[in-house]
Amino acid sequence: MTAPLLSVRGLVIEFDTAQGRRRVVDGISFELGEGEVLGILGESGSGKTVSTLAVMGLVEGNPGVVGGEVTLRNGAESLALFEGLEGVIKRRAGKPDRKNVRRWQRMVSRRMRPLWGEMMTAVFQNPRHSLDPLLTIGVQVEESIALAERSLDRAGRRARAVEWLDRVQMSDPERVYRSYAHELSGGMCQRAMIAVALARAPRILVADEPTTGLDTTVRAEIVGLFEDLLADRRRSMLYISHDIREVLHLSDRVIVMRHGRIVEEATAEDLRAGRGERDPYTASLLAAAELGEAL
Numbered sequence: 001m002t003a004p005l006l007s008v009r010g011l012v013i014e015f016d017t018a019q020g021r022r023r024v025v026d027g028i029s030f031e032l033g034e035g036e037v038l039g040i041l042g043e044s045g046s047g048k049t050v051s052t053l054a055v056m057g058l059v060e061g062n063p064g065v066v067g068g069e070v071t072l073r074n075g076a077e078s079l080a081l082f083e084g085l086e087g088v089i090k091r092r093a094g095k096p097d098r099k100n101v102r103r104w105q106r107m108v109s110r111r112m113r114p115l116w117g118e119m120m121t122a123v124f125q126n127p128r129h130s131l132d133p134l135l136t137i138g139v140q141v142e143e144s145i146a147l148a149e150r151s152l153d154r155a156g157r158r159a160r161a162v163e164w165l166d167r168v169q170m171s172d173p174e175r176v177y178r179s180y181a182h183e184l185s186g187g188m189c190q191r192a193m194i195a196v197a198l199a200r201a202p203r204i205l206v207a208d209e210p211t212t213g214l215d216t217t218v219r220a221e222i223v224g225l226f227e228d229l230l231a232d233r234r235r236s237m238l239y240i241s242h243d244i245r246e247v248l249h250l251s252d253r254v255i256v257m258r259h260g261r262i263v264e265e266a267t268a269e270d271l272r273a274g275r276g277e278r279d280p281y282t283a284s285l286l287a288a289a290e291l292g293e294a295l
């Protein structure tokens with residue numbers, strides 16, 4: 001792996017439910033290298049979404065992230081984004097009561113907010129709901145451009161937005177520029193969302209089940225699009241999916257989550273080639289995937 005850009009150590013996430021406190025992420029550690037695509041694979045409910053939301057500082061409340069550390073490295077500089085609630089409480093000899101939980105949450109979001117966007121942006125499942133229904137696609141792409149390329153004037157931003165819509169392979173970028181989300185198909189909305197995210201020029205793109213809910217052909221097109229957009233290895237990606245074929249197709253390295261734990265970590269190449277001892281759950285996923293079939 002190249003120099004790690006993001007490092008997650010011992011992340012623990014818990015939620016209070018009617019049945020008591022539930023630990024949904026149980027001490028996971030992973031790193032993401034510069035220019036690397038890390039696939040996160042696992043069945044529904046295994047903790048993929050909540051782990052990556054935590055990394056972005058977006059798990060709010062009830063208690064949320066109770067343990068662990070997240071660090072971003074910027075060249076020789078290392079920036080501790082946050083430590084889990086337990087670490088903070090221990091250092092300050094406090095109690096994990098409501099007041100301290102809220103104080104800690106405010107601290108995390110204060111620290112994370114300026115980084116959100118510049119360091120990391122995300123593309124989620126159900127792009128139609130992530131786009132603003134009241135703004136044209138063009139305006140939304142331009143909002144990202146205005147933050148990432150401050151020197152551009154209005155005409156420059158417009159030209160760049162159309163360029164981005166072209167880069168995400170919209171067949172008529174000028175028309176899409178003027179369109180609203182409800183006028184586009186699901187696949188086009190996801191392309192638009194990817195343009196909005198990438199125009200922000202993040203160092204890390206988080207893609208959480210970006211193809212779920214789309215037709216098979218459209219899914220393959222979106223996976224192909226990610227492949228093209230990341231080919232220059234100028235940004236890193238966390239690619240989350242329950243679809244092993246998508247993950248193996250796109251990733252350099254893969255972690256497999258189950259019941260809030262990482263049960264496997266391997267290079268995509270080794271997994272594809274069937275090399276090495278596999279955890280039984282990973283082996284069953286590989287067996288079920290009919291890997292001979294092209295994506």
Ligand SMILES: Nc1ncnc2c1ncn2[C@@H]1O[C@H](COP(=O)(O)OP(=O)(O)O)[C@@H](O)[C@H]1O
Binds near residue numbers: 016046050
């Ligand atoms: N805010 C929350 N409050 C309570 N439980 C939650 C919350 N967010 C997620 N969970 C639970 O955490 C577990 C992991 O969820 P999630 O990360 O969404 O799984 P995945 O993305 O792998 O499908 C699930 O059992 C889910 O119900």
Ligand SMILES: [Mg+2]
Binds near residue numbers: 048050208
């Ligand atoms: Mg999820």
